[in-house]
Amino acid sequence: MERVRVRASATSANLGAGFDVLGLALDEPYDVIEVEPAERLEIRIVGKGAGSIPLDPEKNTAGLVAKAMGRDVLITIHSNIRPSGGLGSSAAPAAGTAFAINELFSLGYTREGLVPIAAKGEVAAAGVAHADNVGPCIMGGLTIVCGDHAKSVAMPDVSVVAILPDIEVSTKAARELLPACVPLREMVLNVGKACMLVAGASSKDPAMIGRSLMGSFNEKYRSPLIKGYEDVRAGALSQGAYGVAISGSGPTMIALCPGERSKHVEKAMIGQFGKHGISCESFITRVGQGVQII
Numbered sequence: 423m424e425r426v427r428v429r430a431s432a433t434s435a436n437l438g439a440g441f442d443v444l445g446l447a448l449d450e451p452y453d454v455i456e457v458e459p460a461e462r463l464e465i466r467i468v469g470k471g472a473g474s475i476p477l478d479p480e481k482n483t484a485g486l487v488a489k490a491m492g493r494d495v496l497i498t499i500h501s502n503i504r505p506s507g508g509l510g511s512s513a514a515p516a517a518g519t520a521f522a523i524n525e526l527f528s529l530g531y532t533r534e535g536l537v538p539i540a541a542k543g544e545v546a547a548a549g550v551a552h553a554d555n556v557g558p559c560i561m562g563g564l565t566i567v568c569g570d571h572a573k574s575v576a577m578p579d580v581s582v583v584a585i586l587p588d589i590e591v592s593t594k595a596a597r598e599l600l601p602a603c604v605p606l607r608e609m610v611l612n613v614g615k616a617c618m619l620v621a622g623a624s625s626k627d628p629a630m631i632g633r634s635l636m637g638s639f640n641e642k643y644r645s646p647l648i649k650g651y652e653d654v655r656a657g658a659l660s661q662g663a664y665g666v667a668i669s670g671s672g673p674t675m676i677a678l679c680p681g682e683r684s685k686h687v688e689k690a691m692i693g694q695f696g697k698h699g700i701s702c703e704s705f706i707t708r709v710g711q712g713v714q715i716i
């Protein structure tokens with residue numbers, strides 16, 4: 423095999439209470455990652471991140487993955503996910519590269535086995551190897567990561583409305599905001615919400631999923647970074663959203679809703695950010711199925 427091309431999609435990590443544990447694969451947007459054997463490890467980037475994303479393999483999430491797998495390859499990243507947006511822009515190249523190298527050299531890893539390898543790439547972006555973006559990016563659906571284990575749960579048919587306000591929030595900075603310890607009662611609440619979210623997915627109950635997205639540890643400490651957060655959330659719920667959360671470390675907000683309400687929810691969320699003087703990009707997508715060869 424001369425070259426492998428894969429599509430590696432955006433992801434929405436944490437899903438409220440599932441900090442560093444839960445993540446949702448999105449269908450779009452996605453990066454295209456091309457990997458081919460080379461004399462030395464080299465990275466090329468075209469698209470949204472070109473010029474801002476480091477090409478030094480030691481500072482690039484895809485480069486760290488190739489080094490962890492011990493392979494000299496040329497990696498071309500066609501970048502379509504807004505960097506520092508809360509949509510796993512750093513994770514998609516890491517996940518795609520792990521999957522492509524596994525295919526190119528017939529290494530025999532399972533999708534689950536690739537997750538901890540891909541997570542090593544996130545050290546370049548967040549300073550820690552968190553797997554709640556690379557996990558869903560590789561596995562698809564709603565993914566639960568714990569240690570080196572990753573399991574995917576199918577989601578009911580919901581629309582995902584993503585609103586990207588014109589605010590910059592880096593994962594590294596957003597992680598530094600979080601306290602090292604939380605009170606026992608707060609931990610119990612978040613574990614309960616995370617469990618109910620997974621229960622909602624497995625019982626195909628989108629309302630239960632939606633309720634579990636809100637009132638989390640992640641929301642409490644990070645929503646102050648997103649001007650108008652409460653109003654935007656209220657706007658989405660008033661138009662029929664099941665629930666709203668900060669996507670990853672933010673500033674993107676996601677709303678899960680019935681397909682027929684997605685345009686109404688999108689318009690309400692954008693309108694509320696507008697009332698706070700903030701412009702936004704937005705898109706509507708569905709739950710993704712994980713990295714695919716194209």
Ligand SMILES: Nc1ncnc2c1ncn2[C@@H]1O[C@H](COP(=O)(O)OP(=O)(O)O)[C@@H](O)[C@H]1O
Nearest residue numbers: 482483506507508509510511512515547592593
């Ligand atoms: N291959 C990569 N793709 C995207 N970002 C990368 C990559 N390698 C390193 N980075 C760095 O990671 C940061 C984006 O990661 P992060 O803050 O986690 O954003 P996101 O919320 O989109 O995941 C950027 O500062 C970028 O320079």
Ligand SMILES: N[C@@H](CCOP(=O)(O)O)C(=O)O
Nearest residue numbers: 435442508509510593670671
């Ligand atoms: N659990 C991480 C998830 C970061 O997601 P990203 O899409 O913002 O990179 C965190 O919240 O720090």
